Amino acid sequence: MEAAVNAAKGQVRSDDRTRLAPASPFQFTGKAGEYFKIWIVNILLTILTLGIYSAWAKVRRKRYFYGNTLLQESAFEYLAEPMQILKGRLIAFAIFVVYLVVTSLVPPVAPVLGLAFMAVLPWLVVKAHAFNARYSAYRNIRFDFRANYGEAVGVYIGLALLAGITLGLAYPYYAYRRSRFVMAHSGYGITPFTFSAPAKAFYMIYLKAVLIAILGGVVVSVIVGMLQAGLAAGEPGKVPAYVMTLFPVFVIVVFLWVWVYIKTASANLVWSNTALERHRLRSTLKTSKMLWLYITNALAIALSLGLMIPWAQIRTTRYRLENMALLTAGDLDDFVASQREGVASAGEEIADFFDFDVGI
Amino acid sequence: MRALKATYYDGKTSKRQEVQIYFDNPRQLRVSGLAHELSFSLSEVRIAPRVGNTPRSIYLPGGAKCETTDNDAVDRILEHRRSGGWHAFVHKLESRLGYVLLALVITVASVWGFIQYGIPAIAKQVAYSLPPAVDTALGKGSLSALDQAFLSPSELSEQKQKELRAAFAAMTRDLADEHSFRLEFRKGGAVGANALALPSGIVVMTDELVALGKHRNELVAVLAHEIGHVTHRHALRRLLQDSATVLLIVAITGDAMSITSLSATVPTLLIETKYSRDFEREADRFALGYLKENNINPRHFADILSRLEQSRPGESDIPDFLSSHPATKERIKAFQSAS
Numbered sequence: 001m002e003a004a005v006n007a008a009k010g011q012v013r014s015d016d017r018t019r020l021a022p023a024s025p026f027q028f029t030g031k032a033g034e035y036f037k038i039w040i041v042n043i044l045l046t047i048l049t050l051g052i053y054s055a056w057a058k059v060r061r062k063r064y065f066y067g068n069t070l071l072q073e074s075a076f077e078y079l080a081e082p083m084q085i086l087k088g089r090l091i092a093f094a095i096f097v098v099y100l101v102v103t104s105l106v107p108p109v110a111p112v113l114g115l116a117f118m119a120v121l122p123w124l125v126v127k128a129h130a131f132n133a134r135y136s137a138y139r140n141i142r143f144d145f146r147a148n149y150g151e152a153v154g155v156y157i158g159l160a161l162l163a164g165i166t167l168g169l170a171y172p173y174y175a176y177r178r179s180r181f182v183m184a185h186s187g188y189g190i191t192p193f194t195f196s197a198p199a200k201a202f203y204m205i206y207l208k209a210v211l212i213a214i215l216g217g218v219v220v221s222v223i224v225g226m227l228q229a230g231l232a233a234g235e236p237g238k239v240p241a242y243v244m245t246l247f248p249v250f251v252i253v254v255f256l257w258v259w260v261y262i263k264t265a266s267a268n269l270v271w272s273n274t275a276l277e278r279h280r281l282r283s284t285l286k287t288s289k290m291l292w293l294y295i296t297n298a299l300a301i302a303l304s305l306g307l308m309i310p311w312a313q314i315r316t317t318r319y320r321l322e323n324m325a326l327l328t329a330g331d332l333d334d335f336v337a338s339q340r341e342g343v344a345s346a347g348e349e350i351a352d353f354f355d356f357d358v359g360i
Numbered sequence: 361m362r363a364l365k366a367t368y369y370d371g372k373t374s375k376r377q378e379v380q381i382y383f384d385n386p387r388q389l390r391v392s393g394l395a396h397e398l399s400f401s402l403s404e405v406r407i408a409p410r411v412g413n414t415p416r417s418i419y420l421p422g423g424a425k426c427e428t429t430d431n432d433a434v435d436r437i438l439e440h441r442r443s444g445g446w447h448a449f450v451h452k453l454e455s456r457l458g459y460v461l462l463a464l465v466i467t468v469a470s471v472w473g474f475i476q477y478g479i480p481a482i483a484k485q486v487a488y489s490l491p492p493a494v495d496t497a498l499g500k501g502s503l504s505a506l507d508q509a510f511l512s513p514s515e516l517s518e519q520k521q522k523e524l525r526a527a528f529a530a531m532t533r534d535l536a537d538e539h540s541f542r543l544e545f546r547k548g549g550a551v552g553a554n555a556l557a558l559p560s561g562i563v564v565m566t567d568e569l570v571a572l573g574k575h576r577n578e579l580v581a582v583l584a585h586e587i588g589h590v591t592h593r594h595a596l597r598r599l600l601q602d603s604a605t606v607l608l609i610v611a612i613t614g615d616a617m618s619i620t621s622l623s624a625t626v627p628t629l630l631i632e633t634k635y636s637r638d639f640e641r642e643a644d645r646f647a648l649g650y651l652k653e654n655n656i657n658p659r660h661f662a663d664i665l666s667r668l669e670q671s672r673p674g675e676s677d678i679p680d681f682l683s684s685h686p687a688t689k690e691r692i693k694a695f696q697s698a699s
Contacts (some may be wrong), residue, residue: 029413030412031412034412034413035412036460037455037457037460038412038454040460040463040464040467041450041453041454041459041460041463043463043467044463044464044466044467045450047467047470047471048470060411060450063411063414064411064412064414066414067411067412067414067415068412068414074367074427075414075415075427077417096607100603104498104599104603105497107501138374139369139374139375139376140367140369140371140374140423140424140425141368141371141373141374143492144491189374213594225558301587332374333373333375333376334373334374335373335374336373336374337370337371337372337373337423348444
């Protein structure tokens with residue numbers, strides 16, 4: 001291990017001279033047609049087994065996406081076993097059924113259950129990240145995630161409450177601490193990731209988002225106002241109803257734009273400030289392109305009654321990965337594996353089932 | 361036999377080493393190209409199942425592995441050993457377009473069939489086996505919630521209320537049904553002319569609907585329809601069916617989206633309105649049966665329905681598949697043809 005660390009240092013020194021580190025882009029080789037077949041067979045077997053196969057389906061889907069993600073010609077690998085996932089899913093399913101029954105028979109209990117879910121959220125976050133990291137590997141070295149529950153409570157409950165109390169003023173700080181929590185506790189083998197984005201940068205993103213929202217609001221009001229004035233001038237008192245229905249459509253477009261901007265800018269910020277030793281990641285997603293992907297995906301999925309879901313997933317993943325690169329300082333040969341430690345899938349599956357956003 | 365080109369990772373560091381794998385003995389695997397040649401019995405080696413054309417891992421004892429992109433060669437070796445197992449079967453399914461299309465047809469047909477017949481039949485069985493006390497629990501607080509949100513006290517004359525309550529009591533008296541039926545009057549306001557049945561057996565009728573009725577039997581027909589909802593346990597069945605639908609959609613598409621995503625809600629909404637229309641038809645059939653049994657002309661229901669439709673212009677423009685009620689014309693026709 002010492003030899004490996006020394007070797008790594010040696011490479012760092014030799015690369016310092018060049019300054020500009022060579023970029024190794026991530027490659028995604030998944031194909032929509034090929035994935036469609038895997039997806040439809042997954043659905044078929046899931047139905048025939050009354051949902052039990054869904055655990056195997058998840059493993060095949062994950063293995064397809066991981067296996068088609070290449071960095072310097074080596075593929076990523078998803079290593080979770082379907083049986084582990086099935087156990088987690090059964091627990092999540094049981095909780096969901098209890099929740100459905102209880103909330104429909106005793107509706108006032110719903111907010112209490114909601115609070116209970118909030119309380120276990122930090123635990124879910126830690127477990128879900130640990131599960132995903134430890135069953136993901138690259139070059140036969142597994143990723144890792146280690147964080148203590150106390151810190152998770154501080155971030156996911158303490159700071160979330162602070163963001164609420166300050167009417168959102170502390171929200172960018174909360175987003176910053178969430179990303180830092182996830183990234184700084186992740187590792188590749190025994191090597192930790194480092195996270196260097198400043199909190200200020202998150203504030204800049206949200207400030208810009210607010211400006212986009214205001215600007216969008218003004219533009220929409222002007223357009224609708226002009227339409228109304230123009231039409232009323234021709235025939236006083238008779239503004240067609242469709243002008244008023246246009247208004248919410250414009251508002252939705254502005255909201256979507258703001259939301260996609262925040263997602264995209266945050267992803268770029270977080271990834272581009274994450275490093276593994278001297279190797280830095282770089283993410284160069286564009287808001288306009290992401291917005292285009294989301295809108296066309298939604299249209300294609302709706303018009304094809306869901307059959308275009310595989311196509312949508314493949315093209316979105318391709319765009320995301322092709323705009324991600326590792327700025328390498330030397331080769332990637334000297335990372336050392338960590339002790340193997342299992343983790344149960346329940347946290348990941350519950351978070352997955354209820355769609356808790358445990359991402360960065 | 362030719363060598364299989366692969367990359368070797370020892371599992372201790374991330375170092376890549378290009379190697380060749382030989383299967384020159386049917387029970388042996390030889391890894392060549394490292395400092396020392398490695399040799400393993402095939403029974404010690406685990407080969408990952410194939411997924412599409414992703415690189416294939418061959419896990420060696422002691423934590424090392426080889427990764428190869430030559431999936432077909434690995435498959436040939438596995439076939440030779442006859443140990444592909446059901447993973448190989450799944451891959452075969454995935455790689456033949458014919459099977460895939462067959463899978464697609466079976467999938468769509470079985471989902472459709474289950475939604476059309478399976479879920480309603482199961483929900484009916486479950487609902488009928490539960491005591492009416494469940495309905496009472498389900499409807500607890502519904503009326504006060506409605507009062508707070510939409511309805512205001514009735515302005516109907518005592519006389520009229522008494523008359524209709526007597527008719528309602530006569531209708532429910534001989535019913536083999538343990539629900540505690542009760543008729544309530546409210547001013548509809550924004551709700552307009554309407555009648556609704558709460559699961560516990562309370563039927564609410566708005567002043568506006570009473571005013572719309574030109575003949576006493578028209579209101580009796582509406583009450584029969586609402587009693588049909590209660591006695592056929594529609595509220596409980598709706599709850600069961602809608603929950604089952606959500607679970608089904610999530611189980612199928614869970615791979616692709618989560619409960620809260622918009623695309624998953626659209627199909628559930630469409631299915632829920634379909635179930636709602638089926639319940640309306642069943643309540644209509646109950647009303648028709650009641651009217652015939654009591655020698656009341658079914659025309660009366662058709663009359664008040666068409667007046668209701670006229671009182672709410674624009675609603676008939678909603679396409680059938682989006683609406684919670686069947687097209688009024690279709691319902692009117694059913695009663696007219698029975699008269």
